[in-house]
Amino acid sequence: xxxxxxxxxxxxxxxxxxxxxxxxxxxxxxxxxxxxxxxxxxxxxxxxxxxxxxxxxxxxxxxxxxxxxxxxxxxxxxxxxxxxxxxxxxxxxxxxxxxxxxxxxxxxxxxxxxxxxxxxxxxxxxxxxxxxxxxxxxxxxxxxxxxxxxxxxxxxxxxxxxxxxxxxxxxxxxxxxxxxxxxxxxxxxxxxxxxxxxxxxxxxxxxxxxxxxxxxxxxxxxxxxxxxxxxxxxxxxxxxxxxxxxxxxxxxxxxxxxxxxxxxxxxxxxxxxxxxxxxxxxxxxxxxxxxxxxxxxxxxxxxxxxxxxxxxxxxxxxxxxxxxxxxxxxxxxxxxxxxxxxxxxxxxxxxxxxxxxxxxxxxxxxxxxxxxxxxxxxxxxxxxxxxxxxxxxxxxxxxxxxxxxxxxxxxxxxxxxxxxxxxxxxxxxxxxxxxxxxxxxx
Amino acid sequence: xxxxxxxxxxxxxxxxxxxxxxxxxxxxxxxxxxxxxxxxxxxxxxxxxxxxxxxxxxxxxxxxxxxxxxxxxxxxxxxxxxxxxxxxxxxxxxxxxxxxxxxxxxxxxxxxxxxxxxxxxxxxxxxxxxxxxxxxxxxxxxxxxxxxxxxxxxxxxxxxxxxxx
Numbered sequence: 049x050x051x052x053x054x055x056x057x058x059x060x061x062x063x064x065x066x067x068x069x070x071x072x073x074x075x076x077x078x079x080x081x082x083x084x085x086x087x088x089x090x091x092x093x094x095x096x097x098x099x100x101x102x103x104x105x106x107x108x109x110x111x112x113x114x115x116x117x118x119x120x121x122x123x124x125x126x127x128x129x130x131x132x133x134x135x136x137x138x139x140x141x142x143x144x145x146x147x148x149x150x151x152x153x154x155x156x157x158x159x160x161x162x163x164x165x166x167x168x169x170x171x172x173x174x175x176x177x178x179x180x181x182x183x184x185x186x187x188x189x190x191x192x193x194x195x196x197x198x199x200x201x202x203x204x205x206x207x208x209x210x211x212x213x214x215x216x217x218x219x220x221x222x223x224x225x226x227x228x229x230x231x232x233x234x235x236x237x238x239x240x241x242x243x244x245x246x247x248x249x250x251x252x253x254x255x256x257x258x259x260x261x262x263x264x265x266x267x268x269x270x271x272x273x274x275x276x277x278x279x280x281x282x283x284x285x286x287x288x289x290x291x292x293x294x295x296x297x298x299x300x301x302x303x304x305x306x307x308x309x310x311x312x313x314x315x316x317x318x319x320x321x322x323x324x325x326x327x328x329x330x331x332x333x334x335x336x337x338x339x340x341x342x343x344x345x346x347x348x349x350x351x352x353x354x355x356x357x358x359x360x361x362x363x364x365x366x367x368x369x370x371x372x373x374x375x376x377x378x379x380x381x382x383x384x385x386x387x388x389x390x391x392x393x394x395x396x397x398x399x400x401x402x403x404x405x406x407x408x409x410x411x412x413x414x415x416x417x418x419x420x421x422x423x424x425x426x427x428x429x430x431x432x433x434x435x436x437x438x439x440x441x442x443x444x445x446x447x448x449x450x451x452x453x454x455x456x457x458x459x460x461x462x463x464x465x466x467x468x469x470x471x472x473x474x475x476x477x478x479x480x481x482x483x484x485x486x487x488x489x490x
Numbered sequence: 491x492x493x494x495x496x497x498x499x500x501x502x503x504x505x506x507x508x509x510x511x512x513x514x515x516x517x518x519x520x521x522x523x524x525x526x527x528x529x530x531x532x533x534x535x536x537x538x539x540x541x542x543x544x545x546x547x548x549x550x551x552x553x554x555x556x557x558x559x560x561x562x563x564x565x566x567x568x569x570x571x572x573x574x575x576x577x578x579x580x581x582x583x584x585x586x587x588x589x590x591x592x593x594x595x596x597x598x599x600x601x602x603x604x605x606x607x608x609x610x611x612x613x614x615x616x617x618x619x620x621x622x623x624x625x626x627x628x629x630x631x632x633x634x635x636x637x638x639x640x641x642x643x644x645x646x647x648x649x650x651x652x653x654x655x
Contacts, residue, residue: 068564
């Protein structure tokens with residue numbers, strides 16, 4: 049019995065720190081091999097809190113923020129240098145917008161505001177038909193934001209001497225990329241990408257502070273590293289232990305429409321999202337099995353769902369996820385989930401795939417929409433994703449990986465798509481994979 | 491959730507995000523250290539450990555021994571309410587009882603009955619918390635964004651490290 053007891057590794061229970069920011073709940077859960085020191089916890093909590101506050105100050109879409117200042121400058125059409133953090137994320141966002149064929153777009157702020165979601169609490173409404181027509185005719189999309197290329201450095205032989213005083217003036221070349229707006233209605237909204245950046249920032253704090261395993265949850269979107277369970281202190285590449293096991297909650301169906309909507313023609317002839325075949329409300333639709341991950345290549349799981357924020361307006365379910373090309377909420381799809389090692393990409397890709405899977409034209413078939421989604425995912429380099437359409441059908445990639453195991457009674461709803469080629473996650477030695485009912489072995 | 495048999499660990503662990511079954515394995519000294527740690531740290535605003543104020547509901551407990559509803563609010567300590575198992579609920583049905591929790595936007599009323607829980611009423615025009623319906627399977631979650639409140643069914647035997655939504 050002594051040897052058995054000695055083999056039984058017991059780690060201290062994890063500690064969860066909670067924050068209220070960016071319009072959602074942020075939970076940071078940390079594990080360690082020994083009970084954490086109180087002062088250390090207090091110190092890291094303060095550091096995390098400061099980082100969350102800084103993120104809110106930088107990225108808030110409609111309260112005073114660095115993003116708001118950048119939007120003003122874009123609308124004025126002046127060349128400007130945003131705050132470095134905003135510049136870096138805008139630079140990345142423009143790349144991802146182009147790759148996604150505009151399905152993700154950081155310059156969608158005016159449309160989000162027009163539908164009533166730049167308010168706390170949100171006040172969903174429908175903009176006028178004139179507004180929609182104007183948006184579609186001349187959308188202030190990402191192509192209207194120009195990155196200004198800095199001139200190459202001067203030849204050292206001919207460069208004038210630099211004085212200490214000139215350095216202290218922070219020349220523009222040190223202030224990050226410059227941008228130029230070419231549309232008077234440009235308004236940035238980083239709602240589809242900022243959580244990924246914030247998650248990485250928080251994970252970096254935990255990694256530098258020496259926590260061997262951690263999960264950051266931003267309103268249910270997860271970024272995590274390390275090794276779960278009793279082997280938390282073991283190297284992530286060690287040949288022991290198990291995978292992270294993460295449950296995926298089902299999309300929540302919108303509430304029934306008002307009773308007088310039964311006989312009222314819906315505008316645009318669309319069907320409300322999520323009413324055709326809601327999955328188990330509040331329940332789980334499956335689980336992920338993700339290998340231990342080094343801190344510099346964490347797992348990121350991001351989901352965009354039309355059910356999170358919305359209301360019935362004129363007998364149409366109005367939610368906050370806007371199709372940039374059409375200037376109105378996405379239709380015909382409930383949720384899109386992405387797994388990747390890059391949290392910023394995963395966040396933006398979840399938004400992009402949701403839009404790509406949406407019903408843009410009444411004649412589009414589900415096959416058309418999934419083909420478009422597959423194309424956008426491939427352009428973004430996303431290989432592991434799940435889309436739930438309004439009819440309750442589930443499309444998922446990489447059945448061969450066993451990364452996602454649907455609930456047994458939903459397995460027949462899942463259409464497994466052909467495996468893309470590029471790997472999304474670092475294959476690590478693995479772990480004992482638990483039996484997977486309804487799924488495929490690894 | 492009918493018919494769902496989640497993946498099983500070869501070495502069942504709590505699978506929990508927080509302090510649950512593992513707490514029972516600690517030595518007494520560890521418990522004292524943890525208790526002191528919790529009391530000391532929880533005095534810092536916003537820092538959450540697995541403890542519950544004695545002034546909250548009588549049914550709120552410090553650790554979740556089996557099946558629980560976790561109530562998590564920003565700026566408050568997490569709480570755990572023991573839930574009957576489905577078998578217990580079938581053999582000994584209990585009338586609903588209600589718990590109120592105040593948040594920034596008002597009061598959220600939580601109904602607990604027959605081993606499950608739900609958001610009975612909660613502020614917010616979208617009704618997101620109520621729309622989650624009855625929560626009965628580990629991982630089932632309801633959120634009130636206006637009240638910065640989250641309800642989750644947890645179980646030390648559940649095989650999940652976290653829930654993604």
